[in-house]
Amino acid sequence: MKKTIIITIALGLSAITGWLATGCSKTEIVEVAPPGVSFEKLTDALHMVLENDRTVYTQKVVNRLVKEDKVIKASEHWSEDQALPLPAQMFRMGAELTASKDAWFSYSLQSLWPINKSNAAGQTEVEKKGLEFVAANGGAEPFYGQETLGGQNYFTAVYADVAVAPVCVSCHNEHKDSPKTDFKLGDVMGGVVIRIPMDS
Known part of the structure; x- marks a missing residue:
């Protein structure tokens, strides 16, 4: 016992x-x-939403109505022409609306071959390196970097902006101000730059 x-x-x-x-x-x-989410995962998530919205608008609205159904045109002067805004213009309007709300992050569409010169690459050295990187690797992976602007440290990510519909290719190849006129479906046409402050 x-x-x-x-x-x-x-x-x-x-x-x-x-x-x-x-x-x-x-x-x-x-x-x-480690607490929180990494800068890479945060910008990846933001980019996924931006890219999906842009792709849906380009494929399901612009390409369908302009190229397939031919019921309306897309135009840089969409308001005067009673036409659809170009996908790049929709993206810019969203970015400007975000900036007007004092968001803690920013995003923009830039290119090494811009039709609109305000979208030209090289606003900063990191942006230029990022755009060159995603163009060189065909958009296989994003570019991550850090930079200091105005005394503030930023995490800056650059993602490839790819031609997802025939309307993208024809618009860029046929535009009188386009510096590159041999784009094909799936080509990298530019990049989405997302910038997040690193300091609390």
């Missing part, structure tokens, strides 16, 4: 010790885990 009690107590203590050891190791893991 005494042996049974001693064995039972020993097993109980062993279980408690194991549980405490496991609990401590879990606590240690939680304590060393």
Whole structure:
């Protein structure tokens, strides 16, 4: 009887010790885990939403109504022409509306071959390197960098802007101000630049 009690107590203590050891190791893991989301994941998530909205507008609205159904045209002077805004113009209007709301991040569409000169690459050295990087790798992966502007440290990410519909290709190739006129479907036409302040 005494042996049974001693064995039972020993097993109980062993279980408690194991549980405490496991609990401590879990606590240690939680304590060393970095808080929050990385800058890369944050800009990746923002870009996914921006890219999806832009793709849907380009493919399901502009390309369908202009190229396929031929019921309306898209124009730089969309208001005067009673036409659809170009996908790049829609993107810019969204970026400007975001900026007007004092958002803590910014985004823009830029290109090494811009039709609109205000979208020209090289506003900063990091932007230029990023646009050259995504163009060189065909948009296979984004570019991440850091820069200091006006005394503020920023995480800057650049993602490839790809021709997702025939209307993209024809618009750029046929435009009188386009510096590049041999784009094909799937080509990198520019880049989406997302900038986030790194300081709290």
